Amino acid sequence: MNTDATGPAFFDVVLNQRAHRYLSPDAVADSLIEQILTAATHAPSGENAQPWIFVVVRDPVVRGEVGRLVAESWTSGSSDRTAEMVPPWMHREVDHWAREGLATAPVHVVVCVDERLCHEGLWGSSIFPAVQNLLLAASALGLGSLMSTYPVAFTPQLRTMLSLPDHVHPLAVVPLGFPAKALGPPRRIPMQDKTFRERYGEAW
Numbered sequence: 412m413n414t415d416a417t418g419p420a421f422f423d424v425v426l427n428q429r430a431h432r433y434l435s436p437d438a439v440a441d442s443l444i445e446q447i448l449t450a451a452t453h454a455p456s457g458e459n460a461q462p463w464i465f466v467v468v469r470d471p472v473v474r475g476e477v478g479r480l481v482a483e484s485w486t487s488g489s490s491d492r493t494a495e496m497v498p499p500w501m502h503r504e505v506d507h508w509a510r511e512g513l514a515t516a517p518v519h520v521v522v523c524v525d526e527r528l529c530h531e532g533l534w535g536s537s538i539f540p541a542v543q544n545l546l547l548a549a550s551a552l553g554l555g556s557l558m559s560t561y562p563v564a565f566t567p568q569l570r571t572m573l574s575l576p577d578h579v580h581p582l583a584v585v586p587l588g589f590p591a592k593a594l595g596p597p598r599r600i601p602m603q604d605k606t607f608r609e610r611y612g613e614a615w
C-alpha cells in the first residue's frame with residue numbers, strides 16, 4: 412500500500428467534496444486522468460463484476476454538442492422547473508453549467524455500464540460507487556468535477572458520437588477540470604439528524 416503523504420488527508424477530501432460547475436478550460440494531463448480512473452476502478456460492484464466503462468472525451472466538437480443539447484433542453488423548460496425546486500443560488504450555478512460550463516469543461520468522462528456484466532437492477536448501485544471514487548480522487552488531485560445525469564437524456568446522441576455499442580449504456584457524464592471558482596464547504600444536514608441508534612426514532 413502506498414503510504415506516502417502525497418495529497419490531502421482522506422477526511423479533508425471527503426468533507427470538502429463539492430459540485431464544480433465552473434471549470435477552467437486548461438488541459439488536464441493523461442497522468443491525472445489515469446490516477447482518477449484507477450481510483451474509480453477500485454470501487455466495489457455487485458459480484459465484483461466491474462461493469463463500468465469510461466469514455467474520456469476531450470474532443471471540443473463532442474463536448475460542445477453535449478453542452479448544446481443540455482443547454483437547449485435546459486432553456487426550453489427544465490430551467491423553470493428546477494427554479495421551483497432549488498434555492499436561487501443553486502439555480503444560478505446549474506444555469507451557468509447548463510448554458511456554458513458543461514461545454515467548456517476540458518474533459519467529459521462519460522461513465523457507462525456494460526449490460527453483459529450486470530443485471531439492470533444493479534446498474535446504479537454497481538456504477539455510482541466508482542463515480543464517487545472518481546469525484547473524490549479528482550478533488551484529492553486539485554481538480555473540480557461534477558456528477559451529472561442530465562446528459563444521459565441524450566443517450567441516442569451519445570451512442571452515435573461515442574460509437575457506444577448496444578450493450579453499453581451511459582449513466583453519467585462527469586466534467587473534469589481545474590476549478591475556476593472557489594467553493595465553500597458543502598452544505599449538509601448533520602449526521603446526527605440522519606442517524607438513529609438501534610431502531611428508527613431513537614435519537615443518536
Ligand SMILES: Cc1cc2nc3c(=O)[nH]c(=O)nc-3n(C[C@H](O)[C@H](O)[C@H](O)COP(=O)(O)O)c2cc1C
Nearest residue numbers: 428429430431505508557558559560561562597598
Ligand atoms: C444522481 C445525481 C445526479 C446529478 N445530476 C446533476 C446534473 O445533471 N447537473 C448538475 O448540475 N448537478 C447534478 N448533480 C449534482 C448535485 O446537484 C450536487 O451533487 C448537490 O447539489 C450537492 O452539491 P455540493 O456537493 O456542491 O454541495 C447530480 C448529483 C447526483 C448525485
